[in-house]
Amino acid sequence: MSIGLKNKHIISMRDLDRSDLDLLVETAGAIEEGRIKPDMAGRIAALLFFEPSTRTSFSFDSAMKRMGGETLLMKGTGSTSVQKGESFSDTLRTIERYCDIIVMRHAVEGAARFASEVVGLPVVNAGDGANQHPTQALLDLYSIKKTHGTLEKLKIGLVGDLRFGRTVHSLAQALAPYNPEFYFISPGFLEMPEHIKAELTAGGVKYTELKEVDSVVPELDIMYVTRVQRERFADPEDYERLKGSYIITLDTIKDAKEGMRILHPLPRVDEIAEEVDASPHAYYFEQAENGVYMRQAILSILTGAVK
Ligand code: NCD
Numbered sequence: 001m002s003i004g005l006k007n008k009h010i011i012s013m014r015d016l017d018r019s020d021l022d023l024l025v026e027t028a029g030a031i032e033e034g035r036i037k038p039d040m041a042g043r044i045a046a047l048l049f050f051e052p053s054t055r056t057s058f059s060f061d062s063a064m065k066r067m068g069g070e071t072l073l074m075k076g077t078g079s080t081s082v083q084k085g086e087s088f089s090d091t092l093r094t095i096e097r098y099c100d101i102i103v104m105r106h107a108v109e110g111a112a113r114f115a116s117e118v119v120g121l122p123v124v125n126a127g128d129g130a131n132q133h134p135t136q137a138l139l140d141l142y143s144i145k146k147t148h149g150t151l152e153k154l155k156i157g158l159v160g161d162l163r164f165g166r167t168v169h170s171l172a173q174a175l176a177p178y179n180p181e182f183y184f185i186s187p188g189f190l191e192m193p194e195h196i197k198a199e200l201t202a203g204g205v206k207y208t209e210l211k212e213v214d215s216v217v218p219e220l221d222i223m224y225v226t227r228v229q230r231e232r233f234a235d236p237e238d239y240e241r242l243k244g245s246y247i248i249t250l251d252t253i254k255d256a257k258e259g260m261r262i263l264h265p266l267p268r269v270d271e272i273a274e275e276v277d278a279s280p281h282a283y284y285f286e287q288a289e290n291g292v293y294m295r296q297a298i299l300s301i302l303t304g305a306v307k
Pocket of ligand 1 (some may be wrong): 055056127133136166167226227229265266267
């Protein structure tokens with residue numbers, strides 16, 4: 001069943017069709033429930049994080065180790081020969097000889113695609129600049145499937161920095177096959193990029209753009225909140241002007257449907273008040289845990305350990 005994904009790369013959501021998404025979500029569920037126990041003994045994943053990470057790097061690391069596999073974890077280039085002037089492609093062509101799969105995060109958009117063209121192993125994009133973060137979108141799909149029992153016909157609000165936030169680009173594309181109704185809620189300057197909107201329109205997906213969240217809260221099944229991506233701003237003054245332009249409090253969600261769940265890829269800065277954490281609507285730490293099951297599914301399917 002998973003033959004189609006063996007030895008494939010996951011660089012962009014466009015690399016996956018609906019049957020791939022369904023398979024990954026089902027496999028993550030089977031792994032969490034113990035119905036599938038992938039055996040990765042003897043296999044090594046290189047986790048190359050050229051940009052900071054907590055959840056993505058550690059959940060891939062945890063996923064590999066829970067399956068009996070091992071990891072080579074690089075966080076920053078400080079202790080590597082990149083500091084001596086080694087090129088990106090020479091670094092990759094060396095590391096591929098030490099592992100079975102490469103997971104990579106890089107500040108440059110397209111870096112993971114480039115890596116997939118240089119090496120002969122599956123490459124997984126763990127975030128490339130402001131472009132894509134497909135494995136986050138996959139764990140988000142799995143989280144939504146768990147909270148709502150379906151991915152079909154949900155009303156999803158994406159809130160915050162929709163321009164530089166790579167997670168929302170991937171998530172909008174990931175949900176598109178499931179007949180969603182989107183609300184894109186952001187201050188001016190941080191709107192969803194035109195190319196994503198054009199793709200949704202071409203696929204017949206409905207979206208509404210808004211500047212404030214309050215009026216739409218009672219409609220939502222999922223409120224997906226993101227931080228303003230400070231590191232992507234060319235002008236720090238723009239960041240200063242826009243940071244803190246929306247903060248979700250208990251008051252914001254007082255008219256939410258009972259089943260509405262708040263997701264956030266984390267890290268949070270101040271866009272969700274801590275008082276919301278104890279609310280039954282808050283799901284972001286469970287979401288972070290779901291990352292381990294989804295990344296177990298990704299690693300085991302791409303390496304062929306789960307067939
Ligand atoms: C996100 C990322 O790196 O894009 N974090 C994550 O992987 N969970 C979101 C963010 O940094 O805001």
